[in-house]
Amino acid sequence: MIRLLLTPALLLFMLPSLVLAASEGEVRKFVDGVTSDIIAAVTSSSPVPQKANLLQDIFNKNSNPAAIARFVAGRYFRGASPEDQTRFVSLFERYMSLFYADAMQEYSGEKLEIANIQDAGKKGFVVVSRVTNRQPPLTINWQVKPSSTGLKVIDLQVEGVSMLITWRNEFSSIINRNGGTLAAASKDLEQRIGQF
Amino acid sequence: MKNPSHIFASLALSLFLAFPGHVQGSDQADKDYGHDPLERFNRGVMEFNFFIDDGFLRPLSMFYRDLTTPKIRKGVKNFWSNLQEPIIFANDVLQGEIEDAGNTLGRFAINSTIGVLGVMDQANDLGLPPHGNDFGKTLYVYGIGDGPPIALPFFGIFSLRDAVGFGVDKAAESYHPVTYIDNGATILTASNIKIFDDRLAAFAIIRRIRSAPDPYVLARTLQLQNQRARLTEPGEIDVDNLPDVELN
Numbered sequence: 001m002i003r004l005l006l007t008p009a010l011l012l013f014m015l016p017s018l019v020l021a022a023s024e025g026e027v028r029k030f031v032d033g034v035t036s037d038i039i040a041a042v043t044s045s046s047p048v049p050q051k052a053n054l055l056q057d058i059f060n061k062n063s064n065p066a067a068i069a070r071f072v073a074g075r076y077f078r079g080a081s082p083e084d085q086t087r088f089v090s091l092f093e094r095y096m097s098l099f100y101a102d103a104m105q106e107y108s109g110e111k112l113e114i115a116n117i118q119d120a121g122k123k124g125f126v127v128v129s130r131v132t133n134r135q136p137p138l139t140i141n142w143q144v145k146p147s148s149t150g151l152k153v154i155d156l157q158v159e160g161v162s163m164l165i166t167w168r169n170e171f172s173s174i175i176n177r178n179g180g181t182l183a184a185a186s187k188d189l190e191q192r193i194g195q196f
Numbered sequence: 197m198k199n200p201s202h203i204f205a206s207l208a209l210s211l212f213l214a215f216p217g218h219v220q221g222s223d224q225a226d227k228d229y230g231h232d233p234l235e236r237f238n239r240g241v242m243e244f245n246f247f248i249d250d251g252f253l254r255p256l257s258m259f260y261r262d263l264t265t266p267k268i269r270k271g272v273k274n275f276w277s278n279l280q281e282p283i284i285f286a287n288d289v290l291q292g293e294i295e296d297a298g299n300t301l302g303r304f305a306i307n308s309t310i311g312v313l314g315v316m317d318q319a320n321d322l323g324l325p326p327h328g329n330d331f332g333k334t335l336y337v338y339g340i341g342d343g344p345p346i347a348l349p350f351f352g353i354f355s356l357r358d359a360v361g362f363g364v365d366k367a368a369e370s371y372h373p374v375t376y377i378d379n380g381a382t383i384l385t386a387s388n389i390k391i392f393d394d395r396l397a398a399f400a401i402i403r404r405i406r407s408a409p410d411p412y413v414l415a416r417t418l419q420l421q422n423q424r425a426r427l428t429e430p431g432e433i434d435v436d437n438l439p440d441v442e443l444n
Contacts, residue, residue, distance in 0.1 A: 064443050071441045116431060123438045128431055141433070147443040154441045160425020164439045166417050173413040188409055 022146045024117045027125045030151045031142050034062045035112055042104040048196060049098075056097035063153045065093040072167045073182055076175045080182035088182050091189040098196040110134060124154060232416070233344050239412050241347035246406070248350060249395075254402075257395040271315040273393055276386040277326060278307045278314025283368050287329040291337045299324050328426065331368075332361025336427050345416055353419045 022030075041054035059065055069092035070077050077085060115128045124145030131138040141157040155164045171185045178184030232238065264272075281304035288297035303319040303326065311318040320326060335357050343356025354362060369375070369383050395402075401418070408414040428434055 064441075067441050067443050071439060118433045118435075120433065120435045120438055123435060123440055126433045126435075126438065128433070139430070143438055145441065145443055152443060154443075155439050159422065160428075161418055161421045162439060164441070165421060166414070168439075169417040170408065170410065170414055173410045177410065 022125070022151055024119070024125070027117055027127060027144050027151060028114055030062075030144065031114065031127045031129070031153075034058070034153060037062070038100075038104070042101070048101050051104075052094075052097040052101035052196070055101050056093060059093070059097060059100075062151075064147065065089065065096060067152075068096070068154070068164065069093070071164060072171055073175070073185060074168060074172060076172075076180065076182050076185070084182045084186065088186045088189070091186050091193065095189050095193050098193060102196055112140070231344060234346055238345060238347035238353065238416070241349055242353070242412050242415060244349055245347070245352065246411070249402070253391070253395050257392040260389070260392040261396055269393055269396075272386070272389055274307070274311070274317050275314045276390040276393075277317075278304065278311070279372065279374060279383060279386055281307075282372060283365055284327070284329040286368065287331055287334045287365075290331075290334045291329070293329075296327060296329070299327070300329075330358075330361055331364040332358035332423075333427060335361055342420075342424075345420060353416050355420060355423060358423055 037058045038055065041051055041058060044051060044054065046054070066089045069089040072092065073080075073088060077088070080088070110131045111133050112129045113132050115130050118126045118128070120126050120143070124143055127142040127144060129140050129142065131140065139159055142153055143155040143157065144151050145154050146152075155162055157163070171188075174188045175182065175185050178187075261269075281300050285297055285300040285304065288294075288300055303324045306319040306322060306324065307314045307317060310316075317326070332354075340357050342358075345353050346356050346359050347353045348359060348362070351362070369387075370380065372380075372383055374380075374382050405411045405414050405418070424434075424437070
């Protein structure tokens, strides 16, 4: 009887980890797919704002900009009003798309090769990729994490520099110097978006 | 900004000199970068560095670019890199990396001879690729922690450990074999020219840093991360320092 009761309980307990599991093959296929989508977007003949729209769709599908925005704002996010939180997330999504669209606007055919994939436990997977047809070769690590809606790209680390950590430190400084409110970070984001 | 790899490379480049840092996740990020007891001093030094950059380094680097071709710059860079090999070799040995030490010794022998005093990287073509090493990494291997960030005039931001390492490597240059020939003139000249080369390579990232709301914080974050990255072997992942993002 106890065993009968325990089995469903155990299954329920394990369910999230079963749903959120992914194989290295799936991760590889996912990163390959995202890379192809990004290259298709950045090699389109559209101007930067439209490329940013295409990238924003790709990010919304393959990443989780809201979770990234929460991480970037850190403890200041938790202390902000729902309105300020919504505004920050929305502005951050747009900024992230414009940032990458601008950064990649002169893409000239570099090829990305996946070197290996490492399981990072609860932090997901790290896909080590290299841009090989340049000197010196460049290492880009993709941090990918399973979620209830599939695999999501969490961070890009380029030659050891994490975009998330960099943004988090920048926004912490901005918020700290402007009264400790998330609204200050939103104001900064508006300015940044206006500069693209 | 030319292409993704340039952008990514630029993102990874450090300020003023590409001294090869520091990735922290979650609240660790605040703890780590927030711990900057020398911040006031560091900000002052960085203001000085920006002043030097505006007045001298950037214009002279652009002059150097206009005066030379990419091929000449590559040769000068190779020449400087070859001069660094004895220092890399010493750190390889101190870290017990015998295979790397052999590789470095081979590179120095080949490039100093058939590589025309190091102007051409023939060793790379012969299967001995370059690798970096420095005394900051040696201290790390011996278990010395980062310590607080410290900004050095002309050279940017380092962890205290890497600043000490940098100083030791610079002091070691006084005992470089070449200094016995010309009293250090070659090393000094090559180092100065290398600064222009590094400045050119970091053009996009320095522009990004200077236009940031807080250039000091961005410079510190990028440079410390970049320095931390050099402490791990290629392909090795420092899982503890990955950002921990909650998705659901």
